[in-house]
Amino acid sequence: MTRQAKTWLVIGAVFVALIVARGMIGQGLGRVYVKRTEVTAKLPDAAAVNSAAAAPSASASASTSAATTAASTQATAGPSGASSQATTQSSAASISWQEWKQVPPLEFAAAQKVNAAQTEITLSWPRTIGLWLAAFFTLAIFSFLYADNPCYKIAESLVVGVSAAYWGVIGFWDTLVPKMFGALTPGLVKSLVQPSLVAPEMLQQISMVLALVLGVMMLWRLLPRGGWISAWPLAFIVGVTAGLKIVSHVESDLMAQAAATMKPLVVSVTDASGATNMWDSWWASVANVLLVVGVICCLAYFFFSVQHKGVVGGAARVGIWYLMITFGAAFGFTVMGRIALLAARLEFLFDDWLWLIDPNHFRSL
Numbered sequence: 001m002t003r004q005a006k007t008w009l010v011i012g013a014v015f016v017a018l019i020v021a022r023g024m025i026g027q028g029l030g031r032v033y034v035k036r037t038e039v040t041a042k043l044p045d046a047a048a049v050n051s052a053a054a055a056p057s058a059s060a061s062a063s064t065s066a067a068t069t070a071a072s073t074q075a076t077a078g079p080s081g082a083s084s085q086a087t088t089q090s091s092a093a094s095i096s097w098q099e100w101k102q103v104p105p106l107e108f109a110a111a112q113k114v115n116a117a118q119t120e121i122t123l124s125w126p127r128t129i130g131l132w133l134a135a136f137f138t139l140a141i142f143s144f145l146y147a148d149n150p151c152y153k154i155a156e157s158l159v160v161g162v163s164a165a166y167w168g169v170i171g172f173w174d175t176l177v178p179k180m181f182g183a184l185t186p187g188l189v190k191s192l193v194q195p196s197l198v199a200p201e202m203l204q205q206i207s208m209v210l211a212l213v214l215g216v217m218m219l220w221r222l223l224p225r226g227g228w229i230s231a232w233p234l235a236f237i238v239g240v241t242a243g244l245k246i247v248s249h250v251e252s253d254l255m256a257q258a259a260a261t262m263k264p265l266v267v268s269v270t271d272a273s274g275a276t277n278m279w280d281s282w283w284a285s286v287a288n289v290l291l292v293v294g295v296i297c298c299l300a301y302f303f304f305s306v307q308h309k310g311v312v313g314g315a316a317r318v319g320i321w322y323l324m325i326t327f328g329a330a331f332g333f334t335v336m337g338r339i340a341l342l343a344a345r346l347e348f349l350f351d352d353w354l355w356l357i358d359p360n361h362f363r364s365l
Helices: 003-023 046-057 060-088 105-114 125-145 150-184 186-192 202-222 227-261 278-301 310-353
Strands: 033-042 094-103 121-123
Touching (some): 202 227
């Protein structure tokens, strides 16, 4: 046995011992409880639905005749007419099912104190197993900080496999079925998988046929001969993407940013009464001046046709300060986001799994 294997064996043994010891202290750890609730929904009466659907098509003479008949029936029914009408009214059918909602362990402990044999709040084994698997894979990813190991490789492969399968399913049901198959065989798709499918137009069907042909040409690369055929759909994709992206980039990265830079250097801010607020006006003017100066100085730094001397050199040095502040803020924001993710995983391990902390007061520690 190698030294690394011995190290991992000792770490695993200590970790299992700590988990077993934690499970024997207090309320234990890592359990998910669910509460069973009955949900009932009423179904509309078929006769009422049919009569409501047929009501708009009724003629004016039929409505007048029905009103006259109802009036005569009410007159002859007397005092018992209302009760007779209520008893003959059909009741709507209803369906009911059970839902299992996750509840805090504190609620389970309170229910057990009232009745130890209660079954309304129980331990959910599927959710508990999922909780332990989530904790295992979190620690498996963290184990790479020490060294590459089989646990990390298993977790990495599982993430890649699950992600590929998920996006494959999403692409099939959100793209191929409604757009490709829905345009080529709309009747079959509507009758089998998507009743709400709208009948495609002729132009959409032609475009989907062309897309299918390009897709088959793309797969030609997998064949032993004729790989050059796949270059045509690749060229089409690159050309169309470049044509679409250049328009969006010009609008967003050039025109929009240029328009956002053209701000007045002196700003007047008024309050609710219409009077000028000098303090807010001063800060708004300073912000606009810093923005315009920063844009000009950064452009001067990247303008290499003129030597960075004199005024141009000074502006370029100011542009360097702007760039460094921007890069530092962006890096700090990125690090802060990663630390927030790390804090969330650590909170999951210590709260949901090990029950060492209880920030939401879900348990009685």
